[in-house]
Structures are given as C-alpha cells and as structure tokens.
Amino acid sequence: MVLPIHNMQCETDHFSPQCARQLRPWPKERVIRFAGALSFAVGAAAQVAKAEVDTNSTSIFSPASAPAHLIVNLAHFVLLVTGGIFVVVLSLIIYAAIRFRHRPGEDESLEPAQVYGSDSIELAWTIVPLVIATILALTTARVIQQIQNPLRPAAAVDVQVVGHQFWWEVRYPKYGIVTANEIHVPVSDQASREPTFIDLRSADVVHSFWVPRLAGKLDLVPGHPNSLWIEPEKPGLYLGQCAEYCGTAHSLMLLRVYADTPAEFARWVANQKAEPVDDPSVAAGRRVFESYACINCHGIAGTSGDGHFGPDLTHLMSRDTLGAGAAANTADNLKAWIKDPGHLKPGVLMPAMNLSDDEIDALATYLATLK
C-alpha cells in the first residue's frame, strides 16, 4: 500500500539541492567547533563574573558562615545529581534526535515499526527516579533540621531586626542598643563558638533578610516572628539586601553585616552604649532637630526626639551609609539627604522638610557630632 505524504516541504522533491542542504548530516568538525565555542563562552562568562565579584561578592558559592556552608554542601550534592541526570537525558535526546532523523532517499511508503511501550523499560525509568528522589529528600531533610533547629551555645549573641519600609531597625536587647541598617556581630571561632541569633519581625509589610554569604534568606512577616542564625568565621563586611518586594523603594533597602573581632565588637558595643556628647557649639543644629517634625520619626538619646518610624540617630556617625545603603555617609550626602531624601532614594517615606540652607548646615553639623 502506498501512503500519500502531504505537503511536507522536502518530501515533494527530496532530491532538490535545497532539501539536500537542509537535511545533510552534521559534519563532525562542525559539532566539535560548536562545542569548543560553547565551552569558551561559558569559561569567558565565568571569568567576567569572577572578575566583577571579587570586590563586593554576594555569591552564594563563597560562604563565610556555618549555615551558608551547610547550604553550599547540599547545593554541591544536588548539582552533582541533577548535572548527572542532565548529561544522561540530554545525550539520549540528542542521540535520538540525530540517529532517528528522516534521511533523504529513504523509502517513504514504509512507516517505522510501531512500538507501543515496554513494561520493563517504563518500570525502570519510574523506579530509578524514585530512588534518586528519595536520596535527595533524605539529604535535604537532614540539612533542613541542621539549619532550622540548631543547638544554641550559651555565648550566642541576640539581635532583633525589625523590617520597615524601607530600612532595618536593629536592636541588641542584652546591651540596650538601638541602631539601624548596619549590624555588627562578633566573629565566631570553633574553639569558643559565638554565633548570632537574629530575631526577625516586621513593622509593616513583608520583607526578607538576605546576606548570601552568611545564610539563606528568611522573611520578616508581620505577626509571624522568625529566627535565623549566622556564624561568620572571618572579620569583614558582608553585603545583603531586602529580598521580598516591599514597595516603591524596595531596591534601595540594603543591608550590611560587619563581622568584628571580639575586641572590635566590644569597642563597638561600648560606643553604642555611650551617651552622646552634648556639644554646645552645635546647639543651633540641635534646636533645628527638636523644633521640626524630625522628632516625630527619629530618636536621639538625650533630646526630645524619641520617634520610631525612622532610624535612631543617636550614633549616626558610627554608620557607613545613609538611607539603608542608598548613599555613603559623607558630609555632602548628609546635607543632600536632609534637603531631599527622595533624590538619593526615590520612594523613601521621609519627606523633604523644606529647611533653609542655613538650617540644613546647622543640622548637618549637629548630626556630625553624633559619633
């Protein structure tokens, strides 16, 4: 019986040069050249990425704290398993796609042998994935337990972080410290572990605490307190930012965690606990702060300002950035921020207070004494 083959472009005259070109087998050197180009591209991309990240890395594959290490170890295992599956299945697909392609000149009238299935093969490719899934599930369950239910050493430091649109309130209940956006924690060494346990809450909408080199992310959900721990091994600055969309200025809700040596940490704590120096030479600036609506949102110890909608400014000068990482904490940026915060951080909730240039100068001079 002859079967009509309809309208397939190449079947109509499969000896035309055009069809021969479309259907010729792939030459081996072309495949090799393609593979070479591909691996070069991947390598080059990796180089570019590496060169760029050396400065301020937030790569999840350069962990610097115990939970991040646990995650990376699991990630390597999962990547190994999924990578293996990928290579095997991709090879099967490519082999089938090339080996069983229609070739010009084949007998068109005969359909290939019809195979409807195979119980043994199908059973095999059900059971093997089931076994792999079971192994992955058990491994994952173990790491979940390790990270979510850790043993808590007596020396652990407690920090409370409260998410606000669009900044982080940071409290150390044991030390009576209130600060913002920049978290100082001690480095922990294996001999005397000193991890930091961070209690996460939100004052308004959902935020997410993510410092990739220290731990996985965890949300700050109103009415749903969460707890996370980090245990940095090396002193340094670890960058992060809010990872759950929280409104207009979400992009500039950055986060900095400083891992200090024990001595540095003690010094930092002592400084934060100190009462600010009352400097009469900047009384004019203090008057500006106290006589405008600044005090409704900002607190400065020893003044009439005790607001909580915005960051506490008692030790503003001990911080490296303004506006949750929106700008470096320099004298010029501080003035620009007071003049119009929305210019440095679009969508910020702090309004421009329409202060005169003299008032701004006085206020900035006063704030500069809050070390």
Add this chain to the structure above:
Amino acid sequence: MNHESVTSMFGTGAQGAAGKRETDHSPGAVVHSWITTVDHKRLGIMYILYAFLFLMIGGIEAMLIRLQLAVPDNHLVGPETFNRLFTMHGTTMIFLVAMPFVFGFGNYLIPLMIGARDLAFPRLNAFGFWLTVFGGFLLYYSVIGGEGMTGAGSAPDVGWFAYSPLTARAFSKGHSTDYWILGILVGGFGSIATAVNLLTSIVCLRCPGMTLMKMPLLAWLYLVVSGMVLLAISPLTAAQIMLLLDRYLGSHFFDVQAGGSAVLWMHFFWIFGHPEVYILVLPAFAFASEIIPVFSRKAIFGYPAMVAATVAIGFVSVSVWAHHMFAVGLSSTSNIFFAVSTMLVAVPTGIKIFNWIGTMWGGRIRYATPMLFSLGFLIQFLLAGLTGIMLSAAPFDWQLTDSYFVVAHFHYVIVGGIIFMIFAAIYYWFPKATGRMLSERLGRWHFALFLIGFHLTFDTMHVPGILGMPRRIYTYGADRGWGTLNFICTIGAVFQAAGILVFFFNLIRSLRCGRVAGNDPWDAWTLEWSTSSPPPEYNFSRVPRVNSRRPLWDLKHPDDPDSNYE
C-alpha cells in the same frame, strides 16, 4: 487509501453546506457573527487572538524591564514605573496570555479530537470568553482609572502575587490594586466556566468507540487540567473576595494588626499558584504528546503510563504549594513535607520526558517547524525541571528563591517549555484552523532567532541570582558585579522580540498567501485531520466511530490497525 476516502469515512461536506447557506459578508455582519458566536472554533480562535494582543503588551513591558536593567545605576524608568511594569508583566503573561492560550487550544481542539460537534455548553463557553476579555480590559483600565502607592493614573504595583499587607489600604491607597483584584476575579469566573465546559465535554461527548483509554492524550491532559482549574482558581477567587472585604468592608482576614494573618494570603495564593504552573504546562505536554508521535511517525510510547503520570501530576501538584514559601519561616516539619512532595513530582514528569524520547526512538523524525519547537521544548523543559529540583531542596531554595535564579527558572518553564510548545502547536494546527500552511522558511527563522534569544537571556539570568541579585529591584550598583550578565540578558531579549516579529509576519503573510493545506497536511492520525480545513461549523457531517487511539492510522493501514494492539 488516500485522504479523500478518509474524509468520506467521517464526512465533512463543508463545501456543500457553504453553497446552500446565504451568508452576509458585509464587515458589520462579520463582526456581529463573531461577537455573537457560540461556535467552539471561533471562540478558540478569539481566545488565541486575545492572547496575541496581550503577548505584545506583556512583551513590551518585558522589553522595558530589560532595558532598565541592562546597565547598572540606570534611570530610564523610575522605581514607581518599574514596579508597575513587573506587576503588569507577570499578571498579563499568566492571566491574559498563557491562560487564554490554554483555553483557546482546548476550545478549538477538544470537540474536534473527541469527534463532537461542539462543547457541551456552547453559550457558557461564549460567556466564559467574554468574562475573560472583560477581566483583561478591567485590569488595563487601571492605567487610566487607578492610583496605586504613588501618583495618579497608575497600573497596579503590588507584584503579581500581591503579598498582603502591601495590598492593604494602609499601603496601597489608590484604586489600582482594586482593578488588579477585580480583573483577576472576573477572569477567574471565566476560567471556571470554561473548565466546567471542557470537563463535561470530555466526559460526556466522546464519539462512539472512544473509551477513556482510547482518547487522544491531549484530551486526557485537558481533562486533568480542567479539574485542576476548578481546584486552583476557586481559592484564588475566594482570596480576592476576602481582600476586597478587607479593603472596603472592614474585615480582617489579612490585617495583621487586627488579628488577621499575612501568611494566610500566601497560602491562598500559592495553593492557586502552584497548580497554576501545571495548568499551564500540562497543555504544553498535551501538544508535545500529539506532535512528537506524528513527526516521529510512531505511536506514543507507553500511553497508559502517560495517562497515569498525568493524573499523578494532577494529584501531587496540589500538595506542593508551600515550596514557594520555604523562606517564609514555616516549621521544619512543613518544609520537609513540601520538599519531599515537590521532589516526588519529578517522578511522573520524568516518565513523560522518557516516554517522549521513547516515541522518537526508532522513528523517522521529520524536522518541520512544529517538531523543531518540540525538540527545543524537550531539552529546555528538562533543564527547567532540574533547576526545579534544586529549588525543591529547601535550604538551597533559601538562597535561590526571590533571586534572579528563580526568575530564570520559571521563565525556563514558561517560555522555554510552555511558549515553545504553544508555537509548535500554532505551526501544527494553523493549517487546520485556516486551511493554509505557515511558511516553513519563516518558521525556521522564527525558531532560530527565538532559540538564540531565549538562551542568551535565560541561561545567563541564572548567574546574577547565584551572585546575590534579588528580583524586583529597579536598579543596582555598578560595584555589585551584575552588569555584564544583565546586559547579555537584554541582548537576548532583543533576539526574542525579533523572533516574535518574524512569527507575526509569518501569520499574516501565510493567512493571505500560504500554501493550501488540505485536510491532513502532516499525515496525522487524530480525528481533527479527517474533516476539512477549516472545519465546517458542525465539524463532522456524520458522527465518527473509532476503534483505537489513532483512528486515521487504522484507516490508512486497514491491514494492520492499532486496534489489534490496544
């Protein structure tokens, strides 16, 4: 046996019928006939045209997002606009593009493939379509009528999963969030109507001889999809109503300060949201299960296993939703449960991929455009599934979720999987719906451009996520090391846009002067290819009777029919 005799077996009589009927061809009458139609084929085509319209709008939004992110510290659009762009891009692509594509193909194909003359409830069908249209326009009316967190005349800016309490009136004072709620609510009723219709039709209207286990796989997949729509859209609808009550009638479902729960919204949204992923991807599986056999010239490998895997995916996928919430701070017990259930989905999904390979194995594969897209789908869906397994390992997910890695992952599923198969399906069934073939040459250009663009954008996009770039940020500092990678992503987007333009050009040109297709251009085996192209309003002049899953194979090979082996 030639196809004239195939046609005569099942009967079409389109030409004869057209001659007898007096039809008015003035533009007004044509528009009127389309607006008032209850014909499943016309409604199917209108669903797909509607999806094309919003594909362009959602695509423009995506291009603007990519241009904004191409270089660090960019101020092409501000954060307000950027937040609206990603909210509308996500909402549009899921509710106004992917869902209408799914229902459009279901509408068009199901009656033809099960040998019925229409769906069970034609007028409910039209009702569902027009509700969907109304929902889409309601959403976009917000651009004129709404006001969000900032400024007048804005689109919704709460993100496509709209986490509470950002949607509370305290944080979103204007009406744009209301348009978002109402648009989805109204469209949701349309989806439920269509799902009821498809479900009823597949159960009740199959032609004589077509037992459940003799249905084309596409019908099985749509049966499961319709059931899942009923299960998934209902909680979404309920949640939208609760949110409206919270916003306007003082209820406190999600109002934390009055004892409500922000986490409750997440559960409601994701118990819709995850089955939704399968609602979108099962039709892609359906197209693959029809197209791969025809172009490999072999019966589908392991039909009963494919059915079982489909039903298994349907069941398991309603118990995995909280894997979207690993970072919310659920108990370790919940996290382990949802990690395990998510990994289990990989098993039936794997069975499907293996069975497609089994179908190709030993075949004689013809690489026409539908098969090219199907091959792209197979490889890309494999990779999307494997990054899905990485995300199912909850601790790994704590790093990857809400980063660009997860954005790359779900675009791999939706673009690399679903959109590739939708293109394959359009190249495959366009001849049936219009009577003309799409150009193969333009189809190959479309495929090549889109494939290159897709991989440039979404392969690259995994990396900034690994380097700590969260999603939904309108810009980033030059010192973060994400610039080069984002620039490559944007170049890829340009290639994808070029591919789409070639595709639209192909559609318009082939509609006017494509090669005449005939009834059965691909030498295929299911019932829709037995009637004329385009089919007459009543599909089949005589109700067909079938003996196997491939009725046209049986007719073309009367000496060795499938019915001997099933």
